[in-house]
Amino acid sequence: MVDSGLIHQDFQRRLRAIPAQGMGLSVDVYSPDLLELVNRLRERRLQPGYLEIFKATTTALTKVRQELSDIPLAYHGEGLWITQPDVQSSPCFQQDLGEMVRQLNSLQSLWLNHECAVKQMAGYSFGTYLPPLYTPLSARVVAANIATVQQTMDRQCARADGTAPLFLLELPPLTYFSAGTIPIHDYFRLVTASVPCGLVLDIGHLWTVYRYTAVRRRISLERFVAEFLAEFPLERVVEIHVAGLACHELAVEPREGQGLPEWIDAHAAPIPLILFTMLEQVLVHPNLVSLRAVALEVDTKSIEMIVEEYAAAVGRFSLLVQQAMARDTSVGQLKETMLCPALVQEPVRQSDRQQLCDDYERYAEIISGQAPIAGLEWEEVAMEPGGLTRYRTAYVPHEILHWGGDLEGMFPQACQALADRGVCLAEFVDFWFRSPRPVTHSYDFFLLKIGRFFEFVTERAPDLCVTVQQECDLLRLAYAQANEGGASIMEMEQSR
Numbered sequence: 017m018v019d020s021g022l023i024h025q026d027f028q029r030r031l032r033a034i035p036a037q038g039m040g041l042s043v044d045v046y047s048p049d050l051l052e053l054v055n056r057l058r059e060r061r062l063q064p065g066y067l068e069i070f071k072a073t074t075t076a077l078t079k080v081r082q083e084l085s086d087i088p089l090a091y092h093g094e095g096l097w098i099t100q101p102d103v104q105s106s107p108c109f110q111q112d113l114g115e116m117v118r119q120l121n122s123l124q125s126l127w128l129n130h131e132c133a134v135k136q137m138a139g140y141s142f143g144t145y146l147p148p149l150y151t152p153l154s155a156r157v158v159a160a161n162i163a164t165v166q167q168t169m170d171r172q173c174a175r176a177d178g179t180a181p182l183f184l185l186e187l188p189p190l191t192y193f194s195a196g197t198i199p200i201h202d203y204f205r206l207v208t209a210s211v212p213c214g215l216v217l218d219i220g221h222l223w224t225v226y227r228y229t230a231v232r233r234r235i236s237l238e239r240f241v242a243e244f245l246a247e248f249p250l251e252r253v254v255e256i257h258v259a260g261l262a263c264h265e266l267a268v269e270p271r272e273g274q275g276l277p278e279w280i281d282a283h284a285a286p287i288p289l290i291l292f293t294m295l296e297q298v299l300v301h302p303n304l305v306s307l308r309a310v311a312l313e314v315d316t317k318s319i320e321m322i323v324e325e326y327a328a329a330v331g332r333f334s335l336l337v338q339q340a341m342a343r344d345t346s347v348g349q350l351k352e353t354m355l356c357p358a359l360v361q362e363p364v365r366q367s368d369r370q371q372l373c374d375d376y377e378r379y380a381e382i383i384s385g386q387a388p389i390a391g392l393e394w395e396e397v398a399m400e401p402g403g404l405t406r407y408r409t410a411y412v413p414h415e416i417l418h419w420g421g422d423l424e425g426m427f428p429q430a431c432q433a434l435a436d437r438g439v440c441l442a443e444f445v446d447f448w449f450r451s452p453r454p455v456t457h458s459y460d461f462f463l464l465k466i467g468r469f470f471e472f473v474t475e476r477a478p479d480l481c482v483t484v485q486q487e488c489d490l491l492r493l494a495y496a497q498a499n500e501g502g503a504s505i506m507e508m509e510q511s512r
Protein backbone atom coordinates (compact mmCIF):
# COMPACT_ATOMS: atom_id res chain seq x y z
CA MET A 17 0.00 0.00 0.00
CA VAL A 18 1.20 3.50 -0.75
CA ASP A 19 0.19 6.68 1.04
CA SER A 20 -0.91 9.28 -1.49
CA GLY A 21 -0.13 12.08 0.99
CA LEU A 22 3.51 10.97 1.18
CA ILE A 23 3.56 10.61 -2.59
CA HIS A 24 2.42 14.20 -2.95
CA GLN A 25 5.08 15.40 -0.52
CA ASP A 26 7.69 13.59 -2.57
CA PHE A 27 6.34 15.36 -5.66
CA GLN A 28 6.62 18.72 -3.92
CA ARG A 29 10.20 18.00 -2.85
CA ARG A 30 11.08 17.25 -6.46
CA LEU A 31 9.16 20.27 -7.73
CA ARG A 32 11.19 22.60 -5.51
CA ALA A 33 14.24 21.76 -7.63
CA ILE A 34 12.57 23.20 -10.73
CA PRO A 35 12.73 27.00 -10.97
CA ALA A 36 9.89 28.93 -12.59
CA GLN A 37 10.54 29.17 -16.33
CA GLY A 38 7.67 31.33 -17.53
CA MET A 39 6.73 31.18 -21.18
CA GLY A 40 8.70 29.23 -23.74
CA LEU A 41 8.50 26.93 -26.72
CA SER A 42 8.36 23.18 -27.24
CA VAL A 43 10.39 22.56 -30.41
CA ASP A 44 12.18 20.13 -32.68
CA VAL A 45 15.91 20.59 -33.30
CA TYR A 46 15.61 20.72 -37.08
CA SER A 47 12.06 21.44 -38.08
CA PRO A 48 12.23 24.38 -38.21
CA ASP A 49 15.96 24.93 -37.62
CA LEU A 50 16.17 25.69 -33.91
CA LEU A 51 19.14 28.07 -33.94
CA GLU A 52 17.61 30.10 -36.75
CA LEU A 53 14.32 30.25 -34.85
CA VAL A 54 16.01 31.49 -31.67
CA ASN A 55 17.92 34.13 -33.64
CA ARG A 56 14.72 35.40 -35.21
CA LEU A 57 13.06 35.56 -31.81
CA ARG A 58 16.05 37.41 -30.35
CA GLU A 59 15.86 39.96 -33.15
CA ARG A 60 12.33 40.68 -31.94
CA ARG A 61 13.47 40.72 -28.27
CA LEU A 62 11.39 37.61 -27.70
CA GLN A 63 13.93 35.15 -26.31
CA PRO A 64 11.94 32.24 -24.86
CA GLY A 65 12.10 31.68 -21.11
CA TYR A 66 12.97 28.04 -21.82
CA LEU A 67 12.91 25.50 -24.62
CA GLU A 68 11.54 21.97 -24.45
CA ILE A 69 13.33 19.90 -27.08
CA PHE A 70 11.89 16.83 -28.77
CA LYS A 71 13.98 13.67 -28.92
CA ALA A 72 16.72 13.86 -31.58
CA THR A 73 20.23 12.40 -31.84
CA THR A 74 22.29 12.86 -28.68
CA THR A 75 24.92 14.66 -30.77
CA ALA A 76 22.35 17.19 -31.94
CA LEU A 77 21.04 17.75 -28.41
CA THR A 78 24.56 18.24 -27.06
CA LYS A 79 25.17 20.88 -29.73
CA VAL A 80 21.95 22.67 -28.79
CA ARG A 81 23.05 22.76 -25.14
CA GLN A 82 26.38 24.29 -26.16
CA GLU A 83 24.96 26.83 -28.61
CA LEU A 84 22.10 27.98 -26.38
CA SER A 85 24.01 28.10 -23.11
CA ASP A 86 21.86 30.92 -21.70
CA ILE A 87 18.48 29.21 -22.18
CA PRO A 88 17.14 26.56 -19.75
CA LEU A 89 16.26 23.35 -21.58
CA ALA A 90 13.80 20.53 -21.00
CA TYR A 91 13.28 17.25 -22.84
CA HIS A 92 10.25 15.89 -24.66
CA GLY A 93 10.84 12.15 -24.77
CA GLU A 94 9.37 9.63 -27.18
CA GLY A 95 9.21 5.88 -27.55
CA LEU A 96 9.08 4.80 -23.89
CA TRP A 97 5.67 3.21 -24.07
CA ILE A 98 4.92 3.47 -20.36
CA THR A 99 1.23 2.79 -20.88
CA GLN A 100 2.05 -0.77 -21.88
CA PRO A 101 1.94 -3.61 -19.34
CA ASP A 102 4.81 -5.45 -21.04
CA VAL A 103 7.07 -2.47 -21.75
CA GLN A 104 9.60 -3.38 -19.06
CA SER A 105 10.10 -6.85 -20.53
CA SER A 106 10.62 -5.48 -24.06
CA PRO A 107 14.14 -6.26 -25.35
CA CYS A 108 14.56 -2.54 -26.15
CA PHE A 109 13.44 -1.10 -22.82
CA GLN A 110 16.85 -0.87 -21.13
CA GLN A 111 18.42 0.49 -24.31
CA ASP A 112 15.67 3.10 -24.74
CA LEU A 113 15.98 4.07 -21.08
CA GLY A 114 19.75 4.42 -21.46
CA GLU A 115 19.37 6.67 -24.48
CA MET A 116 16.81 8.77 -22.65
CA VAL A 117 19.22 9.22 -19.70
CA ARG A 118 22.03 10.28 -22.07
CA GLN A 119 19.75 12.79 -23.77
CA LEU A 120 18.45 14.22 -20.49
CA ASN A 121 22.02 14.64 -19.28
CA SER A 122 23.24 16.16 -22.54
CA LEU A 123 20.50 18.81 -22.29
CA GLN A 124 20.84 19.22 -18.51
CA SER A 125 17.11 18.87 -18.69
CA LEU A 126 14.69 20.17 -16.08
CA TRP A 127 12.28 17.31 -16.69
CA LEU A 128 11.29 14.40 -18.88
CA ASN A 129 7.96 15.01 -20.54
CA HIS A 130 6.34 11.94 -22.08
CA GLU A 131 2.89 11.55 -23.54
CA CYS A 132 0.57 9.16 -21.74
CA ALA A 133 0.18 7.51 -25.12
CA VAL A 134 1.47 4.72 -27.29
CA LYS A 135 2.33 3.94 -30.89
CA GLN A 136 3.03 0.24 -30.39
CA MET A 137 0.81 -2.21 -28.53
CA ALA A 138 0.51 -6.00 -28.39
CA GLY A 139 2.85 -6.36 -31.36
CA TYR A 140 0.97 -3.88 -33.60
CA SER A 141 2.52 -0.59 -34.72
CA PHE A 142 0.89 2.74 -35.49
CA GLY A 143 2.29 6.07 -36.69
CA THR A 144 0.71 8.55 -34.30
CA TYR A 145 -0.21 8.63 -30.63
CA LEU A 146 -3.03 6.51 -29.30
CA PRO A 147 -4.48 7.21 -25.86
CA PRO A 148 -4.23 4.56 -23.14
CA LEU A 149 -7.20 2.48 -22.14
CA TYR A 150 -8.76 4.65 -19.47
CA THR A 151 -9.30 1.96 -16.83
CA PRO A 152 -8.17 1.69 -13.17
CA LEU A 153 -5.84 -1.22 -14.01
CA SER A 154 -4.24 0.75 -16.84
CA ALA A 155 -3.67 3.67 -14.43
CA ARG A 156 -1.94 1.38 -11.93
CA VAL A 157 0.31 -0.03 -14.64
CA VAL A 158 1.32 3.36 -16.03
CA ALA A 159 2.10 4.56 -12.49
CA ALA A 160 4.29 1.51 -11.86
CA ASN A 161 6.15 2.05 -15.14
CA ILE A 162 6.68 5.75 -14.36
CA ALA A 163 8.08 4.78 -10.96
CA THR A 164 10.67 2.58 -12.69
CA VAL A 165 11.67 5.36 -15.09
CA GLN A 166 11.88 7.92 -12.26
CA GLN A 167 14.08 5.56 -10.22
CA THR A 168 16.42 5.23 -13.19
CA MET A 169 16.58 9.01 -13.57
CA ASP A 170 17.22 9.39 -9.83
CA ARG A 171 20.18 7.01 -10.11
CA GLN A 172 21.65 8.02 -13.44
CA CYS A 173 20.67 11.61 -14.20
CA ALA A 174 22.10 14.68 -12.59
CA ARG A 175 21.93 18.34 -13.35
CA ALA A 176 24.65 20.72 -12.20
CA ASP A 177 22.78 21.26 -8.91
CA GLY A 178 22.74 17.50 -8.26
CA THR A 179 18.99 17.04 -8.72
CA ALA A 180 17.37 14.60 -11.11
CA PRO A 181 14.78 15.53 -13.74
CA LEU A 182 11.14 14.99 -12.84
CA PHE A 183 8.87 12.72 -14.87
CA LEU A 184 5.99 14.71 -16.37
CA LEU A 185 3.09 12.78 -17.88
CA GLU A 186 1.24 14.57 -20.67
CA LEU A 187 -2.51 14.36 -21.27
CA PRO A 188 -2.59 12.81 -24.76
CA PRO A 189 -4.75 13.83 -27.71
CA LEU A 190 -7.76 11.89 -28.91
CA THR A 191 -7.91 11.11 -32.59
CA TYR A 192 -11.68 10.61 -33.04
CA PHE A 193 -12.23 8.16 -30.16
CA SER A 194 -11.42 7.18 -26.59
CA ALA A 195 -11.91 3.83 -24.83
CA GLY A 196 -12.18 3.15 -21.12
CA THR A 197 -14.37 2.66 -18.10
CA ILE A 198 -13.50 5.75 -16.05
CA PRO A 199 -13.38 9.48 -16.84
CA ILE A 200 -10.00 10.72 -18.09
CA HIS A 201 -9.57 13.10 -15.12
CA ASP A 202 -10.07 10.20 -12.70
CA TYR A 203 -7.45 8.17 -14.56
CA PHE A 204 -4.83 10.89 -14.03
CA ARG A 205 -5.85 11.23 -10.39
CA LEU A 206 -5.30 7.50 -9.92
CA VAL A 207 -1.83 7.82 -11.48
CA THR A 208 -0.76 10.81 -9.40
CA ALA A 209 -2.08 9.19 -6.21
CA SER A 210 0.53 6.46 -6.49
CA VAL A 211 3.58 8.02 -8.14
CA PRO A 212 5.19 11.44 -7.51
CA CYS A 213 5.15 12.56 -11.14
CA GLY A 214 4.10 15.92 -12.49
CA LEU A 215 1.72 16.47 -15.38
CA VAL A 216 1.64 18.40 -18.63
CA LEU A 217 -1.78 19.76 -19.50
CA ASP A 218 -1.99 20.21 -23.25
CA ILE A 219 -4.85 22.58 -24.00
CA GLY A 220 -5.37 21.34 -27.57
CA HIS A 221 -5.44 17.76 -26.35
CA LEU A 222 -8.05 18.79 -23.81
CA TRP A 223 -10.11 20.26 -26.64
CA THR A 224 -10.00 16.88 -28.42
CA VAL A 225 -11.23 15.21 -25.21
CA TYR A 226 -14.30 17.44 -25.38
CA ARG A 227 -14.71 16.93 -29.11
CA TYR A 228 -14.44 13.15 -29.17
CA THR A 229 -16.31 12.12 -26.03
CA ALA A 230 -20.04 12.14 -25.34
CA VAL A 231 -19.75 15.13 -22.99
CA ARG A 232 -19.90 17.56 -25.91
CA ARG A 233 -23.58 16.68 -26.40
CA ARG A 234 -24.38 17.53 -22.79
CA ILE A 235 -22.55 20.75 -21.87
CA SER A 236 -20.69 23.71 -23.36
CA LEU A 237 -16.92 23.71 -23.83
CA GLU A 238 -16.49 26.28 -21.05
CA ARG A 239 -18.52 24.17 -18.63
CA PHE A 240 -16.63 21.06 -19.68
CA VAL A 241 -13.29 22.74 -18.94
CA ALA A 242 -14.56 23.90 -15.54
CA GLU A 243 -15.81 20.42 -14.63
CA PHE A 244 -12.67 18.72 -15.95
CA LEU A 245 -10.36 21.04 -14.00
CA ALA A 246 -12.36 20.48 -10.82
CA GLU A 247 -11.64 16.73 -11.02
CA PHE A 248 -8.25 16.58 -12.77
CA PRO A 249 -5.19 16.65 -10.45
CA LEU A 250 -4.43 20.23 -11.44
CA GLU A 251 -2.12 20.60 -8.43
CA ARG A 252 0.33 18.33 -10.27
CA VAL A 253 0.42 20.33 -13.49
CA VAL A 254 3.97 21.62 -13.93
CA GLU A 255 3.81 22.59 -17.58
CA ILE A 256 1.06 23.65 -19.99
CA HIS A 257 1.25 23.11 -23.75
CA VAL A 258 -0.68 24.93 -26.43
CA ALA A 259 -0.38 23.73 -30.03
CA GLY A 260 -2.19 23.82 -33.35
CA LEU A 261 -5.23 21.80 -34.31
CA ALA A 262 -6.50 21.07 -37.81
CA CYS A 263 -8.78 18.78 -39.77
CA HIS A 264 -7.08 15.75 -41.24
CA GLU A 265 -6.30 16.19 -44.91
CA LEU A 266 -8.95 13.58 -45.76
CA ALA A 267 -11.63 15.26 -43.66
CA VAL A 268 -14.22 17.74 -44.85
CA GLU A 269 -14.47 20.98 -42.84
CA PRO A 270 -18.00 21.51 -41.46
CA ARG A 271 -19.87 24.45 -42.89
CA GLU A 272 -20.37 27.47 -40.63
CA GLY A 273 -22.83 26.70 -37.84
CA GLN A 274 -22.76 22.95 -38.47
CA GLY A 275 -21.16 21.77 -35.26
CA LEU A 276 -17.63 21.47 -34.01
CA PRO A 277 -14.83 20.90 -36.52
CA GLU A 278 -13.17 17.48 -36.57
CA TRP A 279 -9.84 18.90 -35.51
CA ILE A 280 -7.01 16.67 -34.41
CA ASP A 281 -3.56 17.46 -32.99
CA ALA A 282 -1.56 19.26 -35.73
CA HIS A 283 1.55 21.10 -34.62
CA ALA A 284 2.21 22.71 -38.00
CA ALA A 285 -1.23 24.33 -38.02
CA PRO A 286 -2.11 27.70 -36.48
CA ILE A 287 -3.24 27.66 -32.84
CA PRO A 288 -7.03 28.25 -32.83
CA LEU A 289 -8.15 31.22 -30.70
CA ILE A 290 -10.48 29.02 -28.68
CA LEU A 291 -7.42 27.33 -27.14
CA PHE A 292 -6.25 30.67 -25.74
CA THR A 293 -9.67 31.17 -24.17
CA MET A 294 -9.31 27.73 -22.57
CA LEU A 295 -5.74 28.59 -21.48
CA GLU A 296 -7.01 31.65 -19.63
CA GLN A 297 -9.59 29.51 -17.85
CA VAL A 298 -6.83 27.14 -16.73
CA LEU A 299 -4.34 29.82 -15.67
CA VAL A 300 -6.75 31.55 -13.30
CA HIS A 301 -7.83 28.30 -11.63
CA PRO A 302 -6.91 28.32 -7.91
CA ASN A 303 -5.82 24.65 -7.94
CA LEU A 304 -3.06 25.37 -10.45
CA VAL A 305 -0.40 25.64 -7.73
CA SER A 306 2.65 23.85 -9.20
CA LEU A 307 2.97 25.56 -12.56
CA ARG A 308 6.51 26.21 -13.74
CA ALA A 309 6.16 26.76 -17.47
CA VAL A 310 3.85 27.35 -20.43
CA ALA A 311 4.98 26.43 -23.93
CA LEU A 312 3.61 26.90 -27.38
CA GLU A 313 4.37 23.57 -29.06
CA VAL A 314 5.59 24.59 -32.49
CA ASP A 315 7.61 21.80 -34.12
CA THR A 316 7.13 21.61 -37.92
CA LYS A 317 5.62 25.11 -38.02
CA SER A 318 7.01 27.98 -40.13
CA ILE A 319 9.33 30.38 -38.27
CA GLU A 320 7.18 33.35 -39.28
CA MET A 321 4.07 31.82 -37.75
CA ILE A 322 5.94 30.83 -34.58
CA VAL A 323 7.28 34.35 -34.05
CA GLU A 324 3.86 35.92 -34.55
CA GLU A 325 2.04 33.43 -32.34
CA TYR A 326 4.68 33.64 -29.61
CA ALA A 327 4.68 37.44 -29.61
CA ALA A 328 0.90 37.48 -29.27
CA ALA A 329 0.87 34.83 -26.53
CA VAL A 330 3.57 36.59 -24.48
CA GLY A 331 1.71 39.89 -24.78
CA ARG A 332 -1.54 38.37 -23.64
CA PHE A 333 -0.44 35.81 -21.04
CA SER A 334 2.90 36.60 -19.44
CA LEU A 335 1.32 38.37 -16.47
CA LEU A 336 -1.25 35.61 -15.90
CA VAL A 337 1.51 33.00 -16.15
CA GLN A 338 3.60 34.87 -13.57
CA GLN A 339 0.61 35.07 -11.24
CA ALA A 340 -0.14 31.36 -11.65
CA MET A 341 3.50 30.43 -10.99
CA ALA A 342 3.48 32.55 -7.84
CA ARG A 343 0.59 30.61 -6.25
CA ASP A 344 1.52 28.89 -3.02
CA THR A 345 2.46 25.27 -3.54
CA SER A 346 2.62 24.23 0.10
CA VAL A 347 0.61 21.15 0.93
CA GLY A 348 -1.28 23.11 3.57
CA GLN A 349 -2.90 25.14 0.82
CA LEU A 350 -4.32 22.07 -0.85
CA LYS A 351 -7.72 20.70 -0.05
CA GLU A 352 -7.54 17.33 1.64
CA THR A 353 -9.60 15.81 -1.16
CA MET A 354 -6.84 16.61 -3.64
CA LEU A 355 -4.64 14.07 -1.94
CA CYS A 356 -7.35 11.57 -2.67
CA PRO A 357 -6.73 9.02 0.10
CA ALA A 358 -9.54 6.82 -1.23
CA LEU A 359 -7.58 6.20 -4.40
CA VAL A 360 -4.61 4.47 -2.84
CA GLN A 361 -3.21 1.86 -5.20
CA GLU A 362 -2.39 -1.81 -4.89
CA PRO A 363 0.84 -3.15 -6.40
CA VAL A 364 0.55 -4.55 -9.92
CA ARG A 365 0.54 -8.34 -10.01
CA GLN A 366 1.70 -10.40 -12.96
CA SER A 367 -1.88 -11.55 -13.56
CA ASP A 368 -2.95 -7.88 -13.77
CA ARG A 369 -0.29 -7.21 -16.39
CA GLN A 370 -1.47 -10.22 -18.38
CA GLN A 371 -5.06 -9.02 -18.17
CA LEU A 372 -4.05 -5.63 -19.48
CA CYS A 373 -1.94 -7.21 -22.24
CA ASP A 374 -5.11 -8.98 -23.40
CA ASP A 375 -7.06 -5.70 -23.21
CA TYR A 376 -4.46 -3.91 -25.35
CA GLU A 377 -4.42 -6.76 -27.85
CA ARG A 378 -8.17 -6.31 -28.26
CA TYR A 379 -7.64 -2.53 -28.47
CA ALA A 380 -5.20 -2.94 -31.37
CA GLU A 381 -7.45 -5.43 -33.15
CA ILE A 382 -10.53 -3.23 -32.80
CA ILE A 383 -8.94 0.00 -34.00
CA SER A 384 -7.22 -1.69 -36.95
CA GLY A 385 -10.53 -3.20 -38.02
CA GLN A 386 -9.70 -6.84 -37.36
CA ALA A 387 -12.14 -7.32 -34.50
CA PRO A 388 -15.65 -6.00 -33.80
CA ILE A 389 -16.20 -3.39 -31.11
CA ALA A 390 -16.70 -5.43 -27.92
CA GLY A 391 -15.87 -5.23 -24.22
CA LEU A 392 -16.71 -2.99 -21.30
CA GLU A 393 -14.16 -0.28 -22.13
CA TRP A 394 -15.63 0.05 -25.64
CA GLU A 395 -19.27 0.52 -24.60
CA GLU A 396 -19.33 4.29 -25.10
CA VAL A 397 -17.58 3.91 -28.46
CA ALA A 398 -20.14 1.29 -29.51
CA MET A 399 -22.98 3.71 -28.80
CA GLU A 400 -21.48 6.29 -31.17
CA PRO A 401 -19.06 4.41 -33.44
CA GLY A 402 -18.62 7.11 -36.11
CA GLY A 403 -15.32 8.37 -34.72
CA LEU A 404 -13.75 4.93 -34.50
CA THR A 405 -15.03 4.10 -37.98
CA ARG A 406 -13.33 7.22 -39.31
CA TYR A 407 -10.14 6.24 -37.52
CA ARG A 408 -9.99 2.70 -38.85
CA THR A 409 -11.32 3.23 -42.35
CA ALA A 410 -9.62 6.52 -43.25
CA TYR A 411 -7.01 7.61 -40.72
CA VAL A 412 -5.14 4.32 -40.26
CA PRO A 413 -4.92 3.46 -43.98
CA HIS A 414 -3.61 6.96 -44.67
CA GLU A 415 -1.06 6.55 -41.90
CA ILE A 416 0.22 3.25 -43.28
CA LEU A 417 0.23 4.29 -46.94
CA HIS A 418 1.18 7.96 -46.83
CA TRP A 419 1.98 9.49 -43.43
CA GLY A 420 5.59 9.43 -42.27
CA GLY A 421 6.73 8.33 -45.71
CA ASP A 422 4.53 8.02 -48.79
CA LEU A 423 4.98 4.51 -50.19
CA GLU A 424 4.84 5.55 -53.85
CA GLY A 425 7.46 8.19 -53.14
CA MET A 426 9.63 5.80 -51.17
CA PHE A 427 9.36 2.82 -53.53
CA PRO A 428 8.57 4.17 -57.03
CA GLN A 429 9.82 1.11 -58.92
CA ALA A 430 8.30 -1.53 -56.68
CA CYS A 431 4.95 0.31 -56.54
CA GLN A 432 4.83 0.64 -60.32
CA ALA A 433 5.71 -3.04 -60.75
CA LEU A 434 3.00 -4.03 -58.24
CA ALA A 435 0.47 -1.91 -60.12
CA ASP A 436 1.48 -3.62 -63.37
CA ARG A 437 0.71 -6.96 -61.70
CA GLY A 438 -2.66 -5.75 -60.46
CA VAL A 439 -1.65 -5.63 -56.78
CA CYS A 440 -3.41 -2.76 -55.01
CA LEU A 441 -1.36 -0.86 -52.43
CA ALA A 442 -4.38 -0.76 -50.10
CA GLU A 443 -3.74 -4.48 -49.51
CA PHE A 444 -0.61 -3.42 -47.62
CA VAL A 445 -2.82 -2.08 -44.80
CA ASP A 446 -4.33 -5.54 -44.21
CA PHE A 447 -0.86 -7.07 -44.48
CA TRP A 448 0.46 -4.62 -41.87
CA PHE A 449 -2.15 -5.70 -39.32
CA ARG A 450 -2.40 -9.35 -40.32
CA SER A 451 -0.61 -10.61 -37.22
CA PRO A 452 1.22 -9.22 -34.20
CA ARG A 453 4.97 -8.87 -34.51
CA PRO A 454 7.42 -9.11 -31.61
CA VAL A 455 9.24 -5.84 -30.96
CA THR A 456 12.91 -6.23 -31.86
CA HIS A 457 14.07 -2.62 -32.33
CA SER A 458 13.41 0.74 -30.75
CA TYR A 459 10.32 2.28 -32.28
CA ASP A 460 10.91 4.01 -35.63
CA PHE A 461 7.90 4.21 -37.94
CA PHE A 462 9.93 4.99 -41.06
CA LEU A 463 12.20 1.96 -40.62
CA LEU A 464 9.19 -0.20 -39.75
CA LYS A 465 7.57 0.83 -43.01
CA ILE A 466 10.66 -0.11 -45.00
CA GLY A 467 10.89 -3.56 -43.39
CA ARG A 468 7.20 -4.40 -43.68
CA PHE A 469 6.92 -3.19 -47.26
CA PHE A 470 9.83 -5.43 -48.25
CA GLU A 471 7.99 -8.41 -46.76
CA PHE A 472 4.75 -7.43 -48.48
CA VAL A 473 6.31 -7.06 -51.92
CA THR A 474 8.30 -10.27 -51.73
CA GLU A 475 5.19 -12.17 -50.64
CA ARG A 476 2.94 -10.78 -53.38
CA ALA A 477 5.55 -10.67 -56.15
CA PRO A 478 8.65 -12.73 -55.29
CA ASP A 479 10.26 -11.75 -58.61
CA LEU A 480 10.48 -8.14 -57.34
CA CYS A 481 12.80 -9.12 -54.51
CA VAL A 482 15.91 -7.52 -56.00
CA THR A 483 14.09 -4.34 -57.05
CA VAL A 484 12.52 -3.72 -53.66
CA GLN A 485 15.71 -4.71 -51.81
CA GLN A 486 17.64 -2.04 -53.72
CA GLU A 487 15.03 0.58 -52.87
CA CYS A 488 15.10 -0.47 -49.19
CA ASP A 489 18.89 -0.20 -49.08
CA LEU A 490 18.84 3.26 -50.61
CA LEU A 491 16.16 4.46 -48.20
CA ARG A 492 17.97 3.12 -45.13
CA LEU A 493 21.23 4.70 -46.26
CA ALA A 494 19.62 8.07 -46.97
CA TYR A 495 17.79 7.94 -43.65
CA ALA A 496 20.98 7.20 -41.69
CA GLN A 497 22.85 9.98 -43.49
CA ALA A 498 20.00 12.43 -42.94
CA ASN A 499 19.98 11.69 -39.21
CA GLU A 500 23.76 12.00 -38.91
CA GLY A 501 23.92 15.05 -41.14
CA GLY A 502 21.30 17.08 -39.37
CA ALA A 503 18.00 16.51 -41.12
CA SER A 504 15.53 15.12 -38.71
CA ILE A 505 13.26 12.17 -38.43
CA MET A 506 10.62 14.84 -38.15
CA GLU A 507 11.28 16.14 -41.64
CA MET A 508 10.86 12.66 -43.01
CA GLU A 509 7.90 11.82 -40.86
CA GLN A 510 6.13 15.19 -41.17
CA SER A 511 4.75 15.46 -37.67
CA ARG A 512 4.56 13.77 -34.33
Ligand SMILES: [Fe+2]
Nearest residue numbers: 186218257313
Ligand atom coordinates in the same frame (compact mmCIF):
# COMPACT_ATOMS: atom_id res chain seq x y z
FE1 LIG B 1 1.82 18.60 -26.13
